[in-house]
Amino acid sequence: MSEPPRLVQVRQRVLKENDVAARALRTRFHEAGTYVVSLVSSPGAGKTAWLERVLTALHGRYHVAALVGDLATDNDAVRLARSRVPVKQITTGTVCHLEAAMVATALEGWPSKSLDYLFIENVGNLVCPSSFDLGEDLRLVLLSVTEGEDKPLKYPTIFNTADVALVTKIDLAEAVEFDAEAMRRAIESVRPGMEVFEVSAKTGAGMEPWLRFLEARRLAACPTSSVPPFAARI
């Protein structure tokens, strides 16, 4: 079932406008030396819990901030604020994804020039966010061990537009009889060569390799960065 032609046309125009806005954001982030990471997943895959851990680990060593999108409530911003980094909530109403313009608006008045890392947590949705560039350097797709190993096959577009997969709630792997090999095969068949990390926000499992990877990516993207690598300061 294809969409009505007029809706397709309008959607393409909206996407084009978003691409222009995203390009402006990307230039601005690069000039400021800010490495930008976005997180997408289905609702409840553990974006906020993992992000809180990551922000807490980076806080004090780096200038870090986060934007977090939801249809309603500022629950996630309140949770993330416990990490003591600046956090802003974007509420989208009925819109099922963040757009570059929402990010630009949220950044108004923020001291984003001095940021080393900016994290952007998207609305929980495995479909809509895939079409919207937010100017990020790295897009993570999270999927929890409780969601089923075939999710990448069912939602291929989001895996194709993401750079890295994080398998979350690995502490529950045994309870749900999680088949790590099947999940990796599913990811590999949709996005060959995709980097995969298995993590747990509850136990902290997987945090160290993840932070090393993140730091290496940031250094590669922002080679003039004056902050020494995370691994050397841990």
Added chain:
Amino acid sequence: MSEPPRLVQVRQRVLKENDVAARALRTRFHEAGTYVVSLVSSPGAGKTAWLERVLTALHGRYHVAALVGDLATDNDAVRLARSRVPVKQITTGTVCHLEAAMVATALEGWPSKSLDYLFIENVGNLVCPSSFDLGEDLRLVLLSVTEGEDKPLKYPTIFNTADVALVTKIDLAEAVEFDAEAMRRAIESVRPGMEVFEVSAKTGAGMEPWLRFLEARRLAACPTSSVPPFAARI
């Protein structure tokens, strides 16, 4: 952040077309004496696993069939076919929800006149399906204990357009320190008086009260039904 006015206009037209198609479906289902139940949830909340259990329980007693929507793959149809009821997969490509016209197309050539129950599993998404009437009698929103107790607050629209909430994977409640009271409070604040069932596809917990409820609802909607109530035949 509001949507561009033209996109809003076009979306309203699409929704209106969908409402017309849904009304036609509803009339057709009522005339045939078919009680239609749709399932929405985020990806991985357990729609398919629960539906397989329900289909298996109803099979043999009733004429039952299922339609199942996904962006890609017919994995769910293959799984549901194990229940031995007729199942058809609807693949939506990049569309994040089912529409009434997709349901009508999928039903072509099916012996839907003789069905007592038709189940429609939507694409995994807590946002988009809320606006699209599928001609169903009963819309279930499923959310798993692993997703976090505040999901209803963050995705109020889908809870407002659903009739009943199913809290799934209740067998994992202890492992994830699920707070049932907090979840019920969140549901109640978004949709006062909403009926809530706690279930597990793994253990079968909650199946009996759920089937009794379903049967009562069907009898109320299709009073001329010639099939005796489920409870009397179990």
